[in-house]
Amino acid sequence: MSRLSDMLRTQRFDDYRFYHQSTINQTLHLISAIIFLGCYALLFTDAAIAGIVGWLAMLTRQTGHFFFEPNGYDAVNDVSNDYKEAVKVGYNQTRKIILLLVWGSAPVALYVYPTLFGLFDPPTDRFDFVRHVGTLWLAIGIGGGLARMLQLFATRDLTTGLVWAFKVLTDPFHNIALYWKSPLKLLRGELIDSSIADADWGADEVEEAPHLT
Template identity: 85%
Template sequence: MSRLSDMLRTQRFDDYRFYHQSTVNQTLHLLSAVIFLACYALLFSDPALAGIIGWLAMLTRQTGHFFFEPSGYDAVNDVSNAYKEAVKVGYNQTRKIILLLVWGSAPLALYAFPTLFGLFDPPATRLDFIRHVGALWLAIGIDPVRALPALRA
């Protein structure tokens, strides 16, 4: 068990030192973590709203990675970006881009197919449409790997 514990500790340390150097990124992570806590509380009373809030928190978090972290050679850790992507646990940049594209495309899909092939009742109001987007975003967030085969690679 200690080997697994050591491996997880190393992966967590690598994630922190490679992808969380920017103070702006760290601040955005803190903000998104607070928003996620509210989202978890909402999950039991209003899952669609929780889906919307959760994905907006995720967008806040990923903005820090995309725009405020160094994407070239990492002089602080003396490693290339290719090395960081190779040892990354979870979503590397390519997978994050795919996931965010699917997330951003979900409202377009619902606009083009309002019932999403029978999954939803036709929205009577804009609020119904927004709630359907939230429910779809929640489904994407719960199991993106199963929902999006491109993320498995």
């Protein structure tokens, strides 16, 4: 259990120090995390709407990554952006773009093929169409997570994939605990989180992440 806890802490620390240096990005992740908690609650009552809410949360956090997170040389960690993209355990920018293209194509596919080859009943009104989109978006989100987990099983090991999946599912709770002060830093004009340079989550966490094979 200690090894699993160490792996989870390492993944979270690398995610924080490498990919969440912008306080705007952190603030958007805080907002996204709160929205995701709403998505989790809706899963038990209305999965289709949960799919829409979940992707609203996802777009909020990806806006932070694509538009506000520094993409040049990382002087804080003394690594290049190419290195960070190569060692990222989860979805790097290339994988995210592919996933977002699949997500964006879902409404188009349902507009052209309203039943999606018999998967859905023909929509009777616009709300039916929206619910079908939400259901498909939920499936894409779950499928994307499972696909990356299986890829990690193949390229790394079973434990890394399972720990990453657990990390993703619990990220909303962890993000709230980690980034609740980020809006205050942003209001003070601190666009880059200066505390990252001094962050230390344990000796294991400051080791360089190995390249994925």
